[in-house]
Amino acid sequence: MRKxxxxxxxxxxxxxxxxxxxxxVFWVYGFPLLLALGLGAAFRNRPVDQVFVxxxxxxxxxEVADALARWPEFVxxxxxxxxxxxxxxxxxxxxxxxxxxxxxxxxxPTRPESALARARVDDALQRAAGRxxxxxxxxxxxxxxxxxxxxxxxxxxxxxxxxxxxxWGVGFVIVDMRVRKxxxxxxxxPMNRAHFLWSMIGGRLTFMLPEVLIILGAGALFFGxxxxxxxxxxxxxxxxxxxxFAGLGLLIAxxxxxxxxxxxxxNLVMLPMWLLSGIFFSPDRFPAFMQPFVQALPLTQLxxxxxxxxxxxxxxxxxxxxxGILFLWGTISFLGALRWFRWS
Amino acid sequence: xxxxxxxxxxxxSPSHLPPAVRCRNLRKQYRSRSRTVDAVNGLDLExxxxxxxGLLGPNGAGKTTTIEILEGLLDATSGEVEVLxxxxxxxxxxxxxxxxxxxxxxxxxxxxxxxxIVVLLRSFYRAGCEPEDVLDSVSLSEWAALWVGKLSGGxxxxxxxxxxxxxxxxxxxxxEPTTGLDPQSRRQLWEIIxxxxxxxxxxxxxxxxxxxAERLCDRVAIVxxxxxxxxxxxxxxxxxxxxxxxxxFAVADGPASGAVEIDFAGLPAVREVxxxxxxxxxxxxxxxVAIPALLHKLxxxxxxxxxxxxxxxxxxxxxxxxxxxxxRDEEIPSA
Ligand SMILES: Nc1ncnc2c1ncn2[C@@H]1O[C@H](COP(=O)(O)OP(=O)(O)O)[C@@H](O)[C@H]1O
Ligand SMILES: [Mg+2]
Numbered sequence: 001m002r003k004x005x006x007x008x009x010x011x012x013x014x015x016x017x018x019x020x021x022x023x024x025v026f027w028v029y030g031f032p033l034l035l036a037l038g039l040g041a042a043f044r045n046r047p048v049d050q051v052f053v054x055x056x057x058x059x060x061x062x063e064v065a066d067a068l069a070r071w072p073e074f075v076x077x078x079x080x081x082x083x084x085x086x087x088x089x090x091x092x093x094x095x096x097x098x099x100x101x102x103x104x105x106x107x108x109p110t111r112p113e114s115a116l117a118r119a120r121v122d123d124a125l126q127r128a129a130g131r132x133x134x135x136x137x138x139x140x141x142x143x144x145x146x147x148x149x150x151x152x153x154x155x156x157x158x159x160x161x162x163x164x165x166x167x168w169g170v171g172f173v174i175v176d177m178r179v180r181k182x183x184x185x186x187x188x189x190p191m192n193r194a195h196f197l198w199s200m201i202g203g204r205l206t207f208m209l210p211e212v213l214i215i216l217g218a219g220a221l222f223f224g225x226x227x228x229x230x231x232x233x234x235x236x237x238x239x240x241x242x243x244x245f246a247g248l249g250l251l252i253a254x255x256x257x258x259x260x261x262x263x264x265x266x267n268l269v270m271l272p273m274w275l276l277s278g279i280f281f282s283p284d285r286f287p288a289f290m291q292p293f294v295q296a297l298p299l300t301q302l303x304x305x306x307x308x309x310x311x312x313x314x315x316x317x318x319x320x321x322x323x324g325i326l327f328l329w330g331t332i333s334f335l336g337a338l339r340w341f342r343w344s
Numbered sequence: 345x346x347x348x349x350x351x352x353x354x355x356x357s358p359s360h361l362p363p364a365v366r367c368r369n370l371r372k373q374y375r376s377r378s379r380t381v382d383a384v385n386g387l388d389l390e391x392x393x394x395x396x397x398g399l400l401g402p403n404g405a406g407k408t409t410t411i412e413i414l415e416g417l418l419d420a421t422s423g424e425v426e427v428l429x430x431x432x433x434x435x436x437x438x439x440x441x442x443x444x445x446x447x448x449x450x451x452x453x454x455x456x457x458x459x460x461i462v463v464l465l466r467s468f469y470r471a472g473c474e475p476e477d478v479l480d481s482v483s484l485s486e487w488a489a490l491w492v493g494k495l496s497g498g499x500x501x502x503x504x505x506x507x508x509x510x511x512x513x514x515x516x517x518x519x520e521p522t523t524g525l526d527p528q529s530r531r532q533l534w535e536i537i538x539x540x541x542x543x544x545x546x547x548x549x550x551x552x553x554x555x556x557a558e559r560l561c562d563r564v565a566i567v568x569x570x571x572x573x574x575x576x577x578x579x580x581x582x583x584x585x586x587x588x589x590x591x592x593f594a595v596a597d598g599p600a601s602g603a604v605e606i607d608f609a610g611l612p613a614v615r616e617v618x619x620x621x622x623x624x625x626x627x628x629x630x631x632x633v634a635i636p637a638l639l640h641k642l643x644x645x646x647x648x649x650x651x652x653x654x655x656x657x658x659x660x661x662x663x664x665x666x667x668x669x670x671x672r673d674e675e676i677p678s679a
Binding site: 002004005006008009010012013016017020021180181182184185186187188189190191192344 | 456
């Protein structure tokens with residue numbers, strides 16, 4: 001047994017450098033937490049949805065406002081016609097009611113909260129005017145953890161983080177070492193080059209474990225995200241994702257000679273995935289002709305597998321398709337990197 | 345002053361071993377769209393076992409290109425290279441286990457400690473020195489726990505040498521080991537390198553400092569424009585000037601050219617006359633003979649001295665005589 005094993009020393013060096021770089025630690029662990037907190041607070045599902053209604057100032061306005069004010073969900077204001085338009089445009093109100101012989105609703109049907117407001121305001125005004133419902137209905141409220149926005153968001157943030165960590169944590173680090181002539185210094189020794197590449201991937205997998213724990217843990221702790229899948233399955237999916245992105249990072253970094261080049265390439269590769277891969281909303285919303293491209297992106301598959309495993313408790317086997325695509329990305333990138341890699 | 349015992353020791357190469365480094369007719373051409381550069385242009389070299397060999401030449405002479413080809417880090421355009429009797433491309437790992445390298449420029453990670461870096465480099469070698477011992481030999485033990493980012497230039501350069509030594513190499517390559525350092529750090533590194541030489545390790549170093557080559561090297565190859573233009577021990581090279589001393593002076597009234605008409609070459613003990621930018625330099629064998637004669641001559645011509653200095657002739661003078669340029673002059677790019 002050697003006193004100093006190169007694989008171990010390379011891996012340790014990686015860990016030490018990361019842990020001693022506060023900015024890197026923040027971007028990997030702190031940033032996604034802040035993002036989750038921020039987005040979680042902004043898109044919190046409120047128990048009573050408030051509906052902001054403006055009534056255009058006119059002879060019948062007081063009557064309409066009084067009728068609406070009887071329901072606690074309405075926040076009613078009476079303003080001039082011009083101000084009502086402006087408030088509507090700025091999103092300060094969801095709908096404007098113009099009183100008269102018949103009521104006119106002014107709203108933007110493409111805004112979900114406006115469409116909702118229209119239905120509710122109409123309902124309230126019809127009842128105030130004496131409508132009797134022919135059928136009696138009752139409500140039973142169910143808010144299922146797992147179906148809220150924050151539940152959707154947390155696995156997406158984890159996927160995004162695994163992508164960023166793999167690309168920056170491997171690609172950026174390698175180009176930095178190339179710029180410093182460290183790679184050249186290393187190949188001037190008898191170092192086994194495969195050891196070096198494995199240590200990069202090994203380092204990545206090591207950072208992945210706390211990433212998964214922290215992001216999902218914070219989701220569970222602060223937002224009550226229910227983790228239905230087994231941790232083993234979650235780690236396995238994360239591992240496929242990490243290896244796939246580490247391979248991609250290696251490929252992107254294989255020839256770049258300058259930090260500016262690699263930063264540009266990274267953003268070029270990540271941008272489509274930030275937009276299309278379903279971090280913040282479901283990729284199913286994109287039109288059908290885009291779907292083959294969207295579904296081929298590794299982050300789309302990672303996010304979908306993470307959501308299935310975390311939120312629905314899906315088995316690993318059921319995610320074989322996603323894992324297969326991730327594996328393909330990882331393998332092809334890694335082989336490409338081996339072929340193209342420049343040490344100096 | 346150089347330690348004469350080291351400088352003049354002639355190294356007997358064990359006859360049964362191939363030389364540490366041998367290259368013949370080495371060429372390296374860098375091609376780009378706009379131009380091609382013949383960085384190394386038919387260079388021959390033989391470094392004997394146990395000697396400290398210097399490649400001395402101005403910036404752009406092709407020293408780094410040459411040493412990196414010898415180190416197996418660059419491919420030559422043509423030519424033959426043998427390192428410790430082996431060729432690159434056959435058993436590279438065997439060669440790498442037995443050589444130590446310090447590149448012209450390596451920026452080690454700022455946030456690893458000195459010891460951590462040496463241990464990392466040590467782990468790549470099958471056999472080698474204890475990291476602590478290596479740090480001791482370059483006087484870095486005190487700083488072992490310090491992060492690289494906190495080191496001075498001289499300490500970083502000593503760390504680079506430590507990394508070159510950690511595999512206990514038979515052959516050491518040092519590319520510009522003291523460039524950019526303050527005089528004290530340079531002297532400290534010279535001390536370290538001289539100690540290595542004293543232990544019988546073969547060293548090939550490059551430098552553009554003539555004093556460095558003079559003090560450290562058993563033999564020096566002066567390199568210019570990718571070729572070796574002179575080869576020998578520093579004292580042999582200086583001896584080619586015909587005189588060991590240089591007398592530099594300037595006349596007070598008028599430009600130097602005013603004094604040039606005077607025939608200094610005919611003065612006793614003067615071997616050579618060279619016009620410099622700010623005066624005239626004479627290569628002389630015996631200053632105590634040449635200087636009185638010079639003063640007498642100036643008096644006769646009714647000129648007075650603005651400046652007069654004498655010094656030992658150096659490799660710089662050898663370079664100037666061979667090329668007409670100074671070592672530190674900026675290289676004029678060839679069209
Ligand atoms: N990668 C390169 N591409 C093009 N030209 C180069 C390259 N490296 C060095 N050169 C040129 O080759 C010549 C020799 O350079 P180098 O070996 O670095 O000289 P030295 O080390 O003696 O200063 C210089 O003219 C330099 O500009
Ligand atoms: Mg150089």
